[in-house]
Amino acid sequence: MRKPKLAYSKTMRKPGLQSGPPTEHDFEIYASYQVNAAGLYIGTLKVVRKTDGRLLFPFAGAPVIGPFPTRQEARTAAATFGSRIVAGDIDNPEA
DSSP: OOOOOOOOOGGGOOTTOOOSSOOGGGEEEEEEEEEOTTSOEEEEEEEEETTTTEEEESOTTOOOEEEESSHHHHHHHHHHHHHHHHHHHHHSOOO
């Protein structure tokens, strides 16, 4: 069974509403996991900046999150990595 593909509607974006520096609420973090061939869990992550709809993670050459022995560890590691990406983008926003 295939996972549904996440789609982002361009109508959900509200350009021009950003009146100050970005905050954690301006980002969406989708953290999950997948099972690899060895039966271990790999964290999956998608980080989107909501103000402009830009996908910050994954990108070409993005690191693999894991493997981990449990699904909870994989999901937690992915969420933690996503929080670090958000914090980095808040500190040094890219255009």
